[in-house]
Amino acid sequence: MTSIAAEDEPPPLGSLLLDEIHEQPEALARLLGHAQEYARAGEALRRRAPAVVRMAAHGSSDNAASYGVYAFGLLPGWTAIRDSISLSVYYGAELDLRDSCAIGLSQSGRTPDVVEYVERARARGALTVAITNDPTSALADAAEIVLPLAAGLERSVAATKTYTTQVAALALLAANAAGAGPAYEDGIRETASLVAGMLPGLERRLPEIALAFAYVGRLFAIGRGPEFATAREIALKLLETCRVAAEPLTATDLAHGPVAAIDPLFPVWAVVSDSVGLPAVLDAAARARALGARLVASGTLADSVPGAAYSLPVPAPPQPLLAPLLSVVPGQLLAWSLAQAKGLDPDAPAGLSKVTLAR
């Protein structure tokens, strides 16, 4: 009889989100099935040698674009920006884009102003690229080069596997533009295994932390360099699934004002994975701790943050630039676990739908 009752019960809140967090290693493997397309696109970018790589995106895709700034800056040494969509699409700025590459990032490929941004960029002479989970979407139609995420259908409103595949896609594209495609292809494959390996251990630790966070209403997530994208994405997960007013800041930004708002009910999540970012993050974390904030640390160097109440280290990937594929996962899992603790459904947060049509 219990088995019949169990069948009648709705699935537990957040089961889509949890499944998709677990599916990330496979999603990354599927992305690598398109490595040839990324290699050709990287070659096309290299021939163009763009003065500016412009990325247009919203939400989690825009967080992945924060990563792209570093992937293009550090691999081919190009200036890459999270471009202002509204400047072109709504304010009609007449920019000369003949020396630009414009990349639209959208899981659904249906975000209206990202599609329009790419159409306009193409008309103004940019080399256009669509990175999307739907290669038959309007975004794909608008761009000259289409790069699939191949993450598989994402059903939870909160993006996870489409975020990490976007990060990997930008790493792979930038690496190919720098002539380092094969090494990064191997690196992403190995990193996917590391993600799979660390999930069970992380999952066991999260409920305890979620309990401690059940009454947290505000949080800062700090990071530097490639891990600023991770800080942004962790903050967005906590905002949209757990109703925590989580604001992402660079470690330096924290010192320039927001630190004054910290108190013991205002935890700080520090993401740190490389020695370059470490001093600023340690400095910011120490200031926050002096003001009574509880610290959570993730990233490959999480154990280097003194006084962290919770340290969630992740293994080091073959290339340091791939660390964000790992360090975001503790944040995804905490969002799921904290939503459970609060009785919220992270698969369908109030006021959100999977495809955002807001302009």
Next chain:
Amino acid sequence: MTSIAAEDEPPPLGSLLLDEIHEQPEALARLLGHAQEYARAGEALRRRAPAVVRMAAHGSSDNAASYGVYAFGLLPGWTAIRDSISLSVYYGAELDLRDSCAIGLSQSGRTPDVVEYVERARARGALTVAITNDPTSALADAAEIVLPLAAGLERSVAATKTYTTQVAALALLAANAAGAGPAYEDGIRETASLVAGMLPGLERRLPEIALAFAYVGRLFAIGRGPEFATAREIALKLLETCRVAAEPLTATDLAHGPVAAIDPLFPVWAVVSDSVGLPAVLDAAARARALGARLVASGTLADSVPGAAYSLPVPAPPQPLLAPLLSVVPGQLLAWSLAQAKGLDPDAPAGLSKVTLAR
């Protein structure tokens, strides 16, 4: 005897901040005393015709840089970005900057990584500009062109007059680069008078709003286009002086996730000053209101936001692009007034100093 007691009393909390808010029209007038320098700098930029205008700044100066993206984008039609300081200074990215103009913005001119950013940009071939309140500072030494803010000594830790003069400085520089310097010079002069004229009326209304906000712990500030800078600056003022977890978002960003966190204790401040930005801000405001959020509106079109609990309209400046000089003022005043209501000292928030040396 009362007069002696009064002399012994410390000045009321926040008197520096309030004085400096009031001093903004004079500060803008002093900036215009340097119009010739801005005209020459605009001409130098025009000769260079930069592929990218890169702005490097932190805190309020970085908020002014958000405005610069639109000033350069809409006036000379140039791509201007808030550049990643850490990518160059800490991660050592080897970007080709020969087609770039690099602008360092710092009130004190002593922010270490902004100075280092400009030094590196100059060494890599960029045309370098310092916009600073101290033309004898290290930042001024590092740059080829020095543009003074002439805001006068700013003593409150929370920046006000140095923010608005930076916004005006970027407008004036971009206008000169577009051959429209004199019109904007007149426009800024007229806008300064409008600021002076609206202050008394605004000040009378603020205590009532501050009282209603006394227990607010979190807030979203939304804006689009040139007014996104205003949303960022209002959020920063509330964070640093009133300990409100205030996060700035573009109107579209709000729909891409954060809207799910809204509840009746989570007000939304909407800044709207032009018809291009209006539909997105109205749409975002309506979603927020449907979830129970209380709305505050500022900007020239503040009265167009239906259902706003508090509307703080400002007069329209001669050029729409100058609206941010006006629409930030209600936020500055609310920060002062709310700090009073909470018994906090906005002139010296905990954990902050006037010159931030954090890297």
